[in-house]
Amino acid sequence: MKNTVKKLVFVAFVALVSASFTNIEKETKEIKKDESKVVWKGYKVTGSHEGTIAIQSGNLVFEEDKLVGGEFVIDMTTINSTDLQGEYKGKLDGHLKSDDFFGVTNHPTASLVFKEVTASGKNAYTVSGDLTIKGKTNPITFVISIYGNKATTSLKVDRTKYGIEYKSGSFFDDLKDKAIYDEFDLVADLEF
Template sequence: MNLKKVSIVLVIVTSLAMVNCKEKKEPISGNSFPVQEASGAEYQVDPENSTIQWVGTKITGRHNGIVKIKSGYVKAAEENITGGKFTLDMSTISVTDLEGDLKDKLEKHLRTEDFFEIEKFPEAVFEIASTSKNSDAVLIKGNLTMRGITHGIEFPASIAWEAGKPISAKATLTFDRQKWGIVYKGKVDDLISDTVSLDLDLKTL
């Protein structure tokens, strides 16, 4: 192979490598919290008896539904939550305020790239970074990874204990969907709010 042919081959290989690099999207980390080292015993979350309900609003009303937890755990010591991690199965996202074709249509739309792009990002993960007691509640700071993007969120939670074991946790939190790349605005006459609410009711095994 002469020098001219070698040069052509190198140009082609370099061009292909540049295209591959552009197509490969790396995870994005936004304003996330540093995760503190967790101590204490580990308790598994009970996916079957835990619920996460979502609420999304728009100009003409609202929609709500559920998404299931795939797995998770919390760590605790001396009736203090010290850490934890939860994986949500985004393929289970469903709508509970509609029926029939309208329900099917919205559920399919939520799975597309306009919203959660579930085929590419089938899971969402929340990891507890730190906790602090605040009156009767526990202030939880953690990092939510969704659609390959991570941002920190914080919210108060109510924890129930039994013999030093956390048996349940309840919390309501909100997040700005645009921070996680969910930028679909909806129809001109029926714009969708950027704020999504989640009601958590978690149980341990």
């Protein structure tokens, strides 16, 4: 009986030590840029505008089918409005690319790097990461949902943290109905 107990303890010990030194493989899944979409929406006192922006590159990292990381680079030169046409579309698109907003000549990309990922539901994860826009990096937290080879997320971004103060009520008085709200939304539908 003592030998059986000793053998069981030894086998359990060996199994525990083996499991401790077993590396769990991480799998990096590239984002399919042409099948993925990022939509932005900005708000002002008198309404809103929305449009799209292209992903330059991106990936999600999994460990045993659990999300553990990711990073994205956004091509800021592709920012455009989808709610306007003609002359007004051209003016807004040009203004968004100017130094008043995203300054794409000097800052052609923005990036998002996942720092910590925590499961928060059956298919949901809370992500803490670093968002870089116009060369300024700030922490951001958001929820991402994964279903098969698709992911969806929505981020609220305070543009003033990235030096984008144009017509912000936080920095300028007497804007009245010309004010543009500090926060804008990014909604991403991703395929990998």
